[in-house]
Amino acid sequence: MEPPPAKKARLPKFTKVKNKMPAEIQITAEQLLQEAAATKLEKPPSAPRQKVTDPGELAALQMQKRKEFEDDIRKNRTMVKNWVKYAAWEETQNQYERARSVYERGLDVDHRSVTIWLRYAEMEMKHKQVNHARNIWDRAVTILPRANQFWYKYTYMEEMLGNIAGARQVFERWMEWEPEEQAWFSFIKMEMRYKEVDRARHIYERFIQIHPEIKNWTRYARFEEQNGFLSNARNVFERATEFFGDDHLDEFLYIAFARFEENAREYERARVIYKHALDIIPKQNAQDLFKVYTRFEKKFGDRAGIEDVIISKRKFQYEEEVKANPMNYDAWFDYIRLMETEGSQEMIREVYERSIANIPPSQEKRFWRRYVYLWIYYALYEELTAKDMDRTRQVYRACLEIIPHSKFTFTKIWLMYAQFEIRQKEVTAARKALGSAIGKCPKPKLFRGYIELELQLREFDRCRKLYEKFLEFNPANCSTWIKYSEVETILGDVERARAIFELAINQPMMDMPELLWKAYIDFEVDQEEFQNVCGLYERLLERTQHIKVWLSYAKFEGSTESDDSVENGRKVYERANNTLKNTSNGEERSMLLEAWRDFEKTKGDQNSLEVVQKKMPRRVKKKRKLYRDDGADAGWEEYWDYVFPEDATSAPNLKLLQMARMWKQTKDDSGSESGGEVEKVDDADTDNSDSDSSGEN
Template structure:
């Protein structure tokens, strides 16, 4: 047996020598400049099409004899029947077969093919359309009616069949028949376009009362904002202003809570504006702003501002602008209720407007958003809402009882075991002093020292008692201050200064000695400066 070295290349094998043959290296392009004649893709395609050979078509045959015609028809029918047996479900084959029979003017056979096709797939509305078009084209009107009638009975949800049927009757001048077909269709409660087509049909023949009756049924079938607006515009177009207003009022009663109610209110207000009823339009805008949720009232606010700028006085324009800004703040606080800066801006806007009930409502909504964690850094901005609320009740509303309640609720809300705010305690005490309730102020400051002692509270309390000339109370407060903070050199020095101012030198000396004896003072140099 011969080895692979001597393999015969004619047998389809490669010898080692053939395998070792290397392909030639690609030559480098020496000249890279563009060719003088450029060939485009369009030119290549055009040349390919020009050089294409003509399609081979069978020669045309002229049939000059009835026998030849019968043979031709027999052959074509056999071809169609064989094709149908193979692809029975292919509707295009049935259509070609029926159209061929029509071209031969054999309408009975064509109808037979159409009927056989409908037995295969009567749900295919294209078959019905083609069948009826053939009957209409050849002026078999009653046959066409029969086809359309069967089609809309079997497929009542295919709108195209109804449209074609009605169009045929209308072209024939059979208005009553077309109206009857519309009534049959409306019994199936079609979409809005079907009802609007019926209305347009009646209006073409100036049947306004019939069109009004159809509109009344239309809004009952499709109780949507767009349907009611179309009805009102129809009445307005026919000069029935009272009827149009009644339509809008009925729509508002039924659809005031609908998601698209904003569009209805805008259309109603614009209608009244066109009727020169500016007060009615203003009332509609205000009613809409009170009833539509803030998140969906953007267009209403914009239209209302434009309306007030055109028809309102200075006060009305300001109210509209405030309303628009109110809407913006409502959006901000809805998205992030813990953004206290937005609440401050909102409250400032309401205070500018001057409505006490609305101001209090916004304050209550703002303070209801308690910070999520009991950490002072989260509460530092929030606590100013309470301060502003209390100052508003005291200064602007002049309601002392509500102010006292605000301070009380705020102090109860703060977790004093973890952190506190000296500012709130002092503001509450100063409010009681302004109300000449010294006992209440002392009670608040005493609670502050007992629950959350702070340097500011001690200093302010001592200052108040000193101004009142209660030296014994000042001494007791200094003693509590130093028990709470024995390392506080400021407190020791101030206590000693108080005694020196009273010419109690021995007391002052004793206080200094006690201060120096403390193991850990925060600022001992302060004491030594005072002693010098």
């Protein structure tokens, strides 16, 4: 009988996705990683601190800790951190033999671990076990000779112990491995610290054989030069040129060789080296060499050579430029700079005199700005380079005579002239110059410079007179009043400083009165005259009802150390609120209430805080009609307004707004569309203070 046919296995049906639109909320891989990391932010509770009271308990605790460390090591013997922690703990228990045992066990597991060797040796050095540390360093550098850190610490330890011979022996062992350049430099520096020049020279000889780069040859030569062995340095350079030959020529070697000869005042030797290098090195590889050679010839060549050619060419170019346009002051500056570096004193003065003779034809200050700097450079050259003080004084005076002070002036010239006279100890001449400047063309910068000069000379009576003149010239400058009062405060005359502030605030015109009032208030606060501060705030409020004044006043009242400071601050807030009710600026009033609420949260109680919370406004989005300049309709504009609960006029509107919200919600639920127009509503928060209101229909 044939068996029944086997039934076919049914494959699972795949569910068809009907809606293949992307989900509204997309989850990215970064969000998944952030959520996974956020779950790890909670730290596990730490173990309670144990207090050990007897030796038995200490032994039990030590046994427990050792068991934990041994378990950690047993789990992962290759983790260096476990061994280091174990040994460090034994060290804290003063169990040095156990700590050594742990380190040795760690080295048995991983003898190439730099961390274990370092911690092991540092432990021995810390506890002044010099022989143990020396033994560890010997083993470390034997096993890991390429770990430079071991060698540095080993030699440093020997040198700190005063064992210079031992440190030298360690360096010699290190040099047998032909380490990097810095290791050789460290060896050389150690020998030079102990004035062992011959030993350092021997090290350099070995060093250039192992690292034969050009920079190392030049360092060797510089070493010989710095120690006064010029013949040895020259010999090093000659050996370097022979070593590299014609196949590996480099311009920097010859530049260094020539500069050495130049420093040694062997200019002919340097010239021969430059010429020889230019002959054998390809031109495309000798750009820097040619520039240095040109500079060398400028300094030490004769006038008949390349110096005359280059300088004459540049002179001719500048002469053509200034001849074509004598008012091209930039060309004069370049010409003067060239002459100052290469020309004689007579030639330099001649160029200066020719340049300053080109006076701008127009008496406008913008045409004189570059011209005046010619005089400034001329005066500085005479003072600093030529050291001719009489001629410097004549330059300054001639410059001041040329400038038309009736139309404009340059404060910089007056101040530089006065400072020059001060450097020459001619205080009277400096005062006459500045006094003449103030008389001819008074400017704020002149007054400030003159006052600063008298302050440096400690002539405070003159400072007072200058401040008075300054205020007569410009009484609307707040910074002048403030600086004047600061000077009187520093001198200890508080009443005079207060009188200056009183005069200042009574001026009819001021450029920045808010700074003046703030400085006056800060002055009274520094003097701890709190009654005067309150009086100043009251006087300021009579002039302006600005929100910042109210806030500053309330903050001051609340910050005093008196018993009724909180009540005084609250009264100021209440006055401000009552005053701002009459204004149409709801934003400032809202700022005031927010500051009041923060004040009550900090220093008030729950009842006072609730009172302020009830006064907090609600934001309402409104519409208003716009018109163009010609009166035509420009559409509607949405804006935010504030509705205050305590305003009686807003109570009916609040009820109307609530009814509009209910009508809007009913309309959305029914799904019907209406032709009526309702404004958008900014949903209010649940907070009583910052909740926003729905819009008007």
